[in-house]
Amino acid sequence: MVDKIKVENLSCCYNKKCVLDSLNINVIQNEILSIIGPANSGKTTFLRTLNRMNDLDVTYLRKGEVYLDNDNIFNMNMENLRKRVGMLFAMPIPLPMSIYENIIYAPKRLGLILKKSEQDAIVEQALRDASLWNEVKDRLDSSAMKMSGGQQQRLCIARILAINPEVILFDEPCSGLDPISTAKVEESMIELKQKYTIVLVTNNVKQASRVGDRTAFFLMGNLIEIDKTDKLFISPKERQTEDYITGRFG
Amino acid sequence: MIKLSPKLSQKLSYSILFLATILAIVPVVVIIFTIIKNGASAITWDFLTSMPKDGMRTGGILPAVLGTFSIVTCAISITLPIGVFAAIYLNEYTRNNLLTRIIKLAIVNLAGVPSVVYGLFGLGIFVMFLKLGVSVIAGALTLSIMELPVIITTARGALNSVPYSFREASLSLGVSRWQTIRHIVLPNALPGILTGTILSIARISGETAPILFTASVFYVPHLPHSIFDQVMTLPYHLYIVSTQIPNMPKKIIFGTALVLLIMVLTISFMAIIARIYFRKHRKW
Ligand SMILES: Nc1ncnc2c1ncn2[C@@H]1O[C@H](COP(=O)(O)OP(=O)(O)OP(=O)(O)O)[C@@H](O)[C@H]1O
Ligand SMILES: [Mg+2]
Numbered sequence: 001m002v003d004k005i006k007v008e009n010l011s012c013c014y015n016k017k018c019v020l021d022s023l024n025i026n027v028i029q030n031e032i033l034s035i036i037g038p039a040n041s042g043k044t045t046f047l048r049t050l051n052r053m054n055d056l057d058v059t060y061l062r063k064g065e066v067y068l069d070n071d072n073i074f075n076m077n078m079e080n081l082r083k084r085v086g087m088l089f090a091m092p093i094p095l096p097m098s099i100y101e102n103i104i105y106a107p108k109r110l111g112l113i114l115k116k117s118e119q120d121a122i123v124e125q126a127l128r129d130a131s132l133w134n135e136v137k138d139r140l141d142s143s144a145m146k147m148s149g150g151q152q153q154r155l156c157i158a159r160i161l162a163i164n165p166e167v168i169l170f171d172e173p174c175s176g177l178d179p180i181s182t183a184k185v186e187e188s189m190i191e192l193k194q195k196y197t198i199v200l201v202t203n204n205v206k207q208a209s210r211v212g213d214r215t216a217f218f219l220m221g222n223l224i225e226i227d228k229t230d231k232l233f234i235s236p237k238e239r240q241t242e243d244y245i246t247g248r249f250g
Numbered sequence: 251m252i253k254l255s256p257k258l259s260q261k262l263s264y265s266i267l268f269l270a271t272i273l274a275i276v277p278v279v280v281i282i283f284t285i286i287k288n289g290a291s292a293i294t295w296d297f298l299t300s301m302p303k304d305g306m307r308t309g310g311i312l313p314a315v316l317g318t319f320s321i322v323t324c325a326i327s328i329t330l331p332i333g334v335f336a337a338i339y340l341n342e343y344t345r346n347n348l349l350t351r352i353i354k355l356a357i358v359n360l361a362g363v364p365s366v367v368y369g370l371f372g373l374g375i376f377v378m379f380l381k382l383g384v385s386v387i388a389g390a391l392t393l394s395i396m397e398l399p400v401i402i403t404t405a406r407g408a409l410n411s412v413p414y415s416f417r418e419a420s421l422s423l424g425v426s427r428w429q430t431i432r433h434i435v436l437p438n439a440l441p442g443i444l445t446g447t448i449l450s451i452a453r454i455s456g457e458t459a460p461i462l463f464t465a466s467v468f469y470v471p472h473l474p475h476s477i478f479d480q481v482m483t484l485p486y487h488l489y490i491v492s493t494q495i496p497n498m499p500k501k502i503i504f505g506t507a508l509v510l511l512i513m514v515l516t517i518s519f520m521a522i523i524a525r526i527y528f529r530k531h532r533k534w
Contacts, residue, residue, distance in 0.1 A: 051422065053418065053421070053422055056418075056421070058345050058346070079424045079425070079426050080424070081424075082421065082422055082423065082424040083423070083424030084424075086422070086423065087422045089415075089418070089419070089422075091415070093415045093416065093418070093419040094419075095416060095419060095420065095434060096416065096438060105420075105423070105425075105433070106420075106423035106424060106425055109423075109425045109426075109429045109433065110423075110424055110425065156419075159423065160423070163423060163424060
């Protein structure tokens with residue numbers, strides 16, 4: 001069991017208001033780590049720190065270190081880091097172009113596609129891996145904005161897969177989806193952990209128990225507990241964890 | 251205070267609003283109608299394509315049309331790239347601190363400086379200091395400086411209209427900032443920038459004060475050859491034929507006004523068409 005990501009004493013603040021407090025946590029290679037916790041507990045902040053999306057925010061300040069394969073991510077080139085650590089947002093954000101173009105957009109910009117002939121293969125593979133191929137193979141040239149929410153979210157997954165990252169961060173990827181679309185996204189996540197390391201933030205405790213290998217419970221910027229998912233759900237060590245997963249919180 | 255019944259006050263406010271609208275429209279309609287009525291007969295192919303003759307009293311307005319055309323073309327090709335790049339820099343690269351806020355405020359306010367001030371500025375800097383003389387290029391530079399704040403402001407509006415989430419989605423895939431701007435932000439801001447540019451063209455085509463001292467002259471016996479030539483221009487020509495020459499046929503005056511009017515209205519109309527087109531084809 002190799003640590004893919006190691007977080008050491010990470011504290012994050014917005015405008016001097018600290019929302020993560022000396023966090024120590026690791027993510028193991030090829031696992032799905034679920035992160036649960038009530039609103040405002042700092043889950044999104046944590047994810048957006050891992051691929052440095054928060055660096056765009058001027059009010060954001062951070063202390064502590066994060067290592068990806070033993071390399072400090074804060075010393076890395078930002079584009080390289082984000083290519084290795086992809087992120088899926090809560091709301092699907094298709095780019096205003098066709099389905100096909102959405103997928104080859106980043107590989108093209110990153111110089112991963114050299115020949116035009118490779119494009120079709122990359123698009124098909126990414127869509128298949130995101131279990132979307134059968135639904136859209138006949139309308140690759142139509143606008144991605146015209147797909148259903150669930151399809152858009154899987155398109156965003158396919159878009160990430162096309163740049164072949166090492167880690168994928170999911171931020172409540174199913175919050176706007178119906179149960180069937182949710183099941184499809186979960187299915188593809190379990191499929192994906194063969195090749196990728198996954199961090200899944202979810203508001204849905206059941207979802208964490210369904211797909212997570214390990215689960216971490218965040219509360220008010222602190223990591224309360226992290227353990228194998230079965231263990232955490234059957235016999236949590238902390239009282240607060242138990243209250244939260246049994247819905248007795250607050 | 252007198253208390254009106256709801257029905258009456260409704261009627262009253264309706265009438266006031268209606269009256270205000272009429273007051274706004276009537277003068278425009280009267281002006282346009284007068285110009286068309288008196289000028290339409292002057293407009294012939296010959297009028298548009300020949301030199302003025304007989305001390306401008308007969309002949310055409312070709313040099314003025316071409317002069318205006320060349321100044322406006324030069325001005326827009328100078329001001330558009332600079333304005334768009336400045337807008338990109340201000341919107342996408344600067345952090346929102348006091349200095350940039352002051353710069354942004356200054357740009358918005360520069361758009362309100364009277365055009366004659368720009369004219370005198372152009373005379374001082376371009377015509378005299380840089381020794382460009384009274385020329386197409388001096389007029390174009392003056393107009394482009396005048397129009398720059400407007401272009402920057404419209405371009406910033408167009409850039410802002412592209413949802414921030416598109417930038418985030420692109421950046422999160424490891425695409426660089428400049429590539430995100432080049433391939434996501436700019437293409438989606440282009441409709442707004444284009445429409446704004448067309449309106450700017452319409453606006454500067456009719457401007458007189460900035461080119462009065464920097465590019466326009468009373469009469470040039472030949473068509474413009476180079477950007478260092480002094481030229482005749484439509485707005486200035488209109489001023490001359492209306493006020494500076496005795497015994498001027500009314501037809502020529504109104505004909506010239508009508509050509510200028512049609513030119514500006516056509517350009518504005520193109521902007522409206524472009525806006526409708528882009529709205530129909532917008533992708534999000
Ligand atoms: N860009 C920002 N600027 C200022 N404060 C922020 C910003 N983003 C988040 N916060 C604050 O940081 C705290 C943690 O927010 P965060 O989004 O990380 O929580 P979360 O656990 O993801 O919540 P949720 O379950 O609602 O998504 C909140 O109090 C929030 O108001
Ligand atoms: Mg969140």
